[in-house]
Amino acid sequence: MTRAAASPWGPLGTAQFILIVVTALLVAAAVAGTAASGFDRPDVALAFGVLIALGELTRMTMPGNRQTAPIAAAWALGYTLLLNVGHTTVGHSGLQVIAVTALGMAVGELPHIAVGRAPRLDALARRLITVAIVALAFRPAADDLRPVEERWMIVIVVMVLLVGFSWLVDAGIAAVIRAESTRVRIGVAFRDELRAQVPLGLAIGASGMMLALSAGVMGLVALLVFTGPLLVTQVAFRRYAGIRATYLQTVRALSRVTEVGGYVETGHSRRVSRLALAVGRELGMRESELLELEYAALMHDIGQLSLSDPIPGGATVLTPAEEQRRIAELGAEVIQTTGVLDGVAQIVRRQSDPYLGPEQEDAPPLGSRIIRVVNAFDDLVGGSSDQDRAASVTDRLRLDAAGEYDTRVIEALDKALRRGTPS
Amino acid sequence: MRELPRRAQIYICVIVVLALATIIRGPLSGIPWMTLVVLALLFFITESLPTPVSDRAAVSPSIPVALASAVLVGPLGACLVGFAAVVVLRRNLILVKRVFNGAQMGLAGYCAGATFTVLGGNPGVPQADDFPGIVPPFLAAVAAYSIVNALLVGGVVLLTHPPSPGAFKRRGGLRWRPLVTVELPVLGYGTLGLFIAALWAAVDFFAAVLVLLPLYIARWAFDQYVAQQRAYDATIAALCQAVETKDYYTRGHCMRVSKASAMIATEIRMRAERVEAVRLAGMLHDVGKLGVPTKVLQKSGPLSEEEFAAIQLHPMRGLEIVREIGFLDDALAGIMHHHERIDGKGYPMGLAGDEIPDSARVIAVADAFDSMTSTRSYRNARDVDEAIEELRRWSGTQFDPVMVDALIRAVERDGWRAPEPVVPPAGVVRDHPQLDHDDPSLHLRAVGESRA
Numbered sequence: 019m020t021r022a023a024a025s026p027w028g029p030l031g032t033a034q035f036i037l038i039v040v041t042a043l044l045v046a047a048a049v050a051g052t053a054a055s056g057f058d059r060p061d062v063a064l065a066f067g068v069l070i071a072l073g074e075l076t077r078m079t080m081p082g083n084r085q086t087a088p089i090a091a092a093w094a095l096g097y098t099l100l101l102n103v104g105h106t107t108v109g110h111s112g113l114q115v116i117a118v119t120a121l122g123m124a125v126g127e128l129p130h131i132a133v134g135r136a137p138r139l140d141a142l143a144r145r146l147i148t149v150a151i152v153a154l155a156f157r158p159a160a161d162d163l164r165p166v167e168e169r170w171m172i173v174i175v176v177m178v179l180l181v182g183f184s185w186l187v188d189a190g191i192a193a194v195i196r197a198e199s200t201r202v203r204i205g206v207a208f209r210d211e212l213r214a215q216v217p218l219g220l221a222i223g224a225s226g227m228m229l230a231l232s233a234g235v236m237g238l239v240a241l242l243v244f245t246g247p248l249l250v251t252q253v254a255f256r257r258y259a260g261i262r263a264t265y266l267q268t269v270r271a272l273s274r275v276t277e278v279g280g281y282v283e284t285g286h287s288r289r290v291s292r293l294a295l296a297v298g299r300e301l302g303m304r305e306s307e308l309l310e311l312e313y314a315a316l317m318h319d320i321g322q323l324s325l326s327d328p329i330p331g332g333a334t335v336l337t338p339a340e341e342q343r344r345i346a347e348l349g350a351e352v353i354q355t356t357g358v359l360d361g362v363a364q365i366v367r368r369q370s371d372p373y374l375g376p377e378q379e380d381a382p383p384l385g386s387r388i389i390r391v392v393n394a395f396d397d398l399v400g401g402s403s404d405q406d407r408a409a410s411v412t413d414r415l416r417l418d419a420a421g422e423y424d425t426r427v428i429e430a431l432d433k434a435l436r437r438g439t440p441s
Numbered sequence: 442m443r444e445l446p447r448r449a450q451i452y453i454c455v456i457v458v459l460a461l462a463t464i465i466r467g468p469l470s471g472i473p474w475m476t477l478v479v480l481a482l483l484f485f486i487t488e489s490l491p492t493p494v495s496d497r498a499a500v501s502p503s504i505p506v507a508l509a510s511a512v513l514v515g516p517l518g519a520c521l522v523g524f525a526a527v528v529v530l531r532r533n534l535i536l537v538k539r540v541f542n543g544a545q546m547g548l549a550g551y552c553a554g555a556t557f558t559v560l561g562g563n564p565g566v567p568q569a570d571d572f573p574g575i576v577p578p579f580l581a582a583v584a585a586y587s588i589v590n591a592l593l594v595g596g597v598v599l600l601t602h603p604p605s606p607g608a609f610k611r612r613g614g615l616r617w618r619p620l621v622t623v624e625l626p627v628l629g630y631g632t633l634g635l636f637i638a639a640l641w642a643a644v645d646f647f648a649a650v651l652v653l654l655p656l657y658i659a660r661w662a663f664d665q666y667v668a669q670q671r672a673y674d675a676t677i678a679a680l681c682q683a684v685e686t687k688d689y690y691t692r693g694h695c696m697r698v699s700k701a702s703a704m705i706a707t708e709i710r711m712r713a714e715r716v717e718a719v720r721l722a723g724m725l726h727d728v729g730k731l732g733v734p735t736k737v738l739q740k741s742g743p744l745s746e747e748e749f750a751a752i753q754l755h756p757m758r759g760l761e762i763v764r765e766i767g768f769l770d771d772a773l774a775g776i777m778h779h780h781e782r783i784d785g786k787g788y789p790m791g792l793a794g795d796e797i798p799d800s801a802r803v804i805a806v807a808d809a810f811d812s813m814t815s816t817r818s819y820r821n822a823r824d825v826d827e828a829i830e831e832l833r834r835w836s837g838t839q840f841d842p843v844m845v846d847a848l849i850r851a852v853e854r855d856g857w858r859a860p861e862p863v864v865p866p867a868g869v870v871r872d873h874p875q876l877d878h879d880d881p882s883l884h885l886r887a888v889g890e891s892r893a
Contacts, residue, residue, distance in 0.1 A: 104569045170644040217658050224654040228636060231651070235639040239573045244636070246629040251655050254662040261669040264766070268673070271765045272680045272728070278758055279731035323683045323731075352683040358672035 031198040034140045037191060041143035044150060048116035058110040059103070065238055066097040067122040069245075074126025076252060077137070081262045082214055082305060084192075085141035088222050088255065089248050090126065091148070093241075094119045095226025098153045099177055101164055102234035109160065115153035120146055140195055144188055151184040166234060174227070181223045189215060201437060202299045210305040221251055266312075273316035281322040285401055291315035294385075294392045296434035297427060301384065311385045314365035318389050321349025321366075342370040365389065373424045387424040391415060391431055394423070408435055445537070449600035453541050456593060460544035463520055463551055472518045473565075476641075480510045480518075481525040483649045488546075489530040490657070502656045504586070504627055506649065507550050508634025511582050512575075513641060515564035516554030523547035545593040553586035566642045576635070583631035590627070630656070681724050684731055690817055691727075691877070693860055697815075699723035701807035701848065704855065708847035709803075715771060719800050722772030726779050726804050729759025752878050753788040756780055775800030779808060780878075782839045802841040806832065806848050809840070812879035814859040825857050835881050 030038070057063050073090030080086055098115050100108055110118075123146065127137050156176070163173050193207035202210075225248060232240045273287040294315040298308050322345055337345075350367035353359050368382035369389045382390075398411045412432050419425050445453075487503040503526075510519040523546035527539045558564060560578035567575055633652050640648030681695040702723030706716040733755050737748045744752070760777045778792060778801035785793030813828040823831070829849055836845040 104572065166643045170647070174644065174647060217661060221655045221658040224651050224658075228640065228648075228651040228655075231643045232636050232639045235567065235569050235642050236572045236635070237569065239576060240636070240639070243576070243632050247633050247655065250629055251659040251662070254659045254666065258662050258666040258669065261666055261673060265669060265673045265676070268677060268766050271763055272677070274762050275680070275684055275728055275731050278729070278762055317680075320680070320683055324686050352679055355682070356672065356675040356679045358668075358675055 030140070031195065033191075033194045033198050037143050037147070037195070038139050041146055044116060045120045045146065048113040048120065048150075051113040052111070052117040055111070058114060059108050062097075062100070062103055062108060062238070063110065063114065063118050065241055066093055067118045067125075069093040069241060070097075070119055070122030071126035074123045075129060077126075077130070078252075078256050078259060079263075080214065080218070080255070080259045082210075084214060085138050086218060087123075087126075087145060088218055089252055090123060091145060091222045092225040092229065092248060094122070094145075094149045095152065095181070095222060096229030096233070096241075098149060098156060099227060099230035100233055101160055101166055101173075101230065104234075104237035107164060110157070112150070112153040112155075112157035115157065116146070116150050119149050144191055147191065148184045148188045151187055152180050155180055155183075166231065173231075177227050177230075178223075181226070185212075185215060185219050185223075200299060201296070201434075203302045206302050206304060214305070218255065225251075269313055269316050273320075276319045276322055279323065281325070282319050283400060286396060287316050287319060289401065290318065290389065290392050290396050293396065293431070293434065294388050296437075297388050297392060297430045298385075300430035300434050301388070301426065303384070307385070310359075310361045310365065311388065313359060313362045314369075314385055315389055315392070317349065317353060317362070318366055318369055318393060319345070319349065320352050321345040321347065323352075324348045339370065346370045369393070372422050374421055384424075384427075387427050391423050391427045395431060445601060449597060452596060452600050453537065456548065457540055457544040460520065460524075460547045460551075463548070464517065464524075467517070469517060472514055472521075476566075477510075477514050477518050477521060479646050480506060480514060481522045483646075483653075484510070484522050485525040485529060487653065488526050490660075502630065502653055502660070503546075504630045505633035505637055505652060505656075507546065508553055508579075508583055508586060508631050509637035509641070509649075511550060511554035511557050511586070512562065512564065512579065512634065512638040513566060516551045516558060518564075519550030519554040520547040523550040541597065545590070548593065549586050549589040552589045553582040556585040557582040567638055568642060572639075579635050580632075583628060583634070586631060587627045677721065677724055681728065684728055690815070694811055694815065694879075695724050695727060697811040697860065698726060698804065698807045701810055701857075702804050704851040705803045705807060705844055705847045706800075708851045709799075709843065711799075715800075718770075718772035719775060719803055722775040722800055723804050723807055725763050726759065726776050726808065727755070728762050729755040729757065729776075732758035732761075753780075755878075757789055772800050774798035775804045777801070779804040781805070783841055784838045787839075797841075799841075802844050806840050806844040808879050809835075809881045810848060812877050813881070814857070816860070816862050817877050817880065822859060822862060825852065825859065831881065839881055 070090045070093045073093050074087050076089055077085060077087035094115075097110075097118060100110075102108065123142065127142070130137060159176070163169065163176065166173050189208055189211040192211040193204055196202060196207045196211070197204045225244075229240060229244055232244075236243070270288070270291075273291075276282045276287065277284050291312050294311055295308055298311045303311065325345070346367055346369050350363045353363040353366055365383055365385035366389075368386035371382045371386065371390075373382060373387050373390070381387075394415060395408075395411055398414070399408055402408075412428065412435065415423060415428050415431075416425070419428060484503050484506045487506050490502065507519060507523060510522040514522070524543045526546045527543035529539065529542070554564065557578045560581050562575055562578035562582070563571070633656070637648045637652050640651060644651070678696060682692070685692050685694060699720050700723075703716055703720040706719040711719065733751050737744070737751050756777050756779060760773060763776060764773060775798060778787075778790065778797050781787035781790065781792045781797045781801060782805075783794055783797070783802075785791055810828055810832060813823050813831055814825060816822045829852070832840060832845050832848070836842045
């Protein structure tokens, strides 16, 4: 949803910078340490390294612009939790896990970089940190957990707890970075990150544990046999992420029909949606609510298509309230026919209803109140980026607020404008 | 059972008797019963929750459990586990189907176990020494399971819904792709059975939890994907219809052009992804009309040069809107060039013959066909035969003969639901008829050009 921090080599936020530096130091220490003490079971390390590289090759972007490499993560976790290969025990150190994972990821990224798809460094660093946390805690205890057959319940509990803990840390880091780049509140961002991670995280966790445990019986054959099922899971997630991206892209594109038809000013829908998102974040909305808000903002003028003639200039703020409400109702009807966007339809339907204050019964939803304010703002300011004009329009909205607009939304708009809308 | 054809009844009875006979013949001694009960329970749970792998096929995650049984409890044990399918929790499943499913899965399990044993596998919890020697017999067992399963199910489908004699010829022989899309996941899932078996040594029944959890998450992701896909289709359709609301006569045009375009694309055997793109392009082909002033679209008399130019621009305006939709790339050309003519006299670029992208040639035919079979203010709808006659007349000059033939074949086979005749609502009075730019028999032209 957020389009901030698009350039991987561009200016980084403080949190990102610290994360990347810490990870780089960790990797350097791990490589140096492992090189000094020598690799334990180089054949196993090589096999996992190659598989991690292949997994990194199939990395993908999940909704919310989250770059992940689930297959690489599963292999890395498998290597971290590995106790035996066949009959023989393996005793690689936590540092070796970090070194092998880092090298594998680096090799897997090379083809991506060659075709100009450079990785996001913060995402890369987070993936490595998650592995490092589990590795540094689990590897020293590995000797106490063997033989697995005799204490498998303890082994599983330890694994589950460690993996769960690493998720929490990862979600925390992701939330700090997101909060810094998009001005979303940290608490909200943390819950969003956790929610977004649950399904893939469960799949990665279960796969990694299964891999580590089955290698104890099957030896390295397990690695080969397991590739197929992992790919099936990955394909399902990839298709899901693909359709989500296409959906948003399509609604963004089609929101322009009102512009081409001359119903609204060029760029209106997009400006409203961008500003509405900034305001929504300012007000602490969740990611799923922001998605609904974005759809509603993009399509808020769709009802105008049913008018026989475009409103002059397309500015709905200047049309009579009755007409505004009719347009909102027509638009909501169109959206309702999809049968799936009921929340969006509700936001669009109530977008021109006045807000009388917190004690109002059946008050319009927050999304409607945001669109009402932002739409009025954009109608009065237009595409102009003049700061003074924006300030005077905000003041005018403040004066008109009584019985019309939600003052909290206006203040949030003011704050968002001062910060500069994220591009 | 009565409503089934006699041959199918006999077939089902034979399978059930065969499965029961296998069990009775025994010997049942030596089966680890505790393991068997846990496996049967797992089989029952997984069989109750089918996982769709594509839009048309569903594969149960019970397959890995069945194959794990073949390794852990041997052929007879696997047969007994398969019978757990009889009590599966699915509502609308009649008794005959339950019994048949149980017998069929029991037999498939038995065959898998027997294959495994014959090729040198030792039934029981595998130990580290068994690897990697256990892999070839296990893969053979997966293959046996999938083949027996396909044969038994295929038999019952063939006997209950016998294909008409012409079906094979018409569809160009057996279709391999659907078969592959069903069998490949079976093989992929099947290998997971070895994991359950191997993990059994280390973590007992928890093996199944570890193995099946990722499977269910994949299923969840796939469900999400299907739901999003539906939502996506519904949203595009709703937006296209919104674009059409102003004009009473062209309502539903985008949906029907989309459908006819997909029919043609399928008929000329485009790849599935391209059919999908053409279907969407057909839906979106006229969004650019919003950019043409209403008074020009509704004008009845001859058009001036400027007015005709405005109409000629609508494919470009459409392109402008949908250009950013990434996956449409191939179909974008279809939207931009859907008014080109094979003889080069179309617009906006005046491309001719093969220069016109095939997606555009598809949409052009679908577009004209729907226009002719719909009511317009200046004429009633023509019936399908007349419209086909008209398409034939312009085939080779305006339309690509390949696409015209494909549409005719598809319509003759599957039929075509023309829209209901339109009666304008009371109060809507048009002082002048509105000409449709899609109607091939009208030949909208600028005044100067038509004299030339």
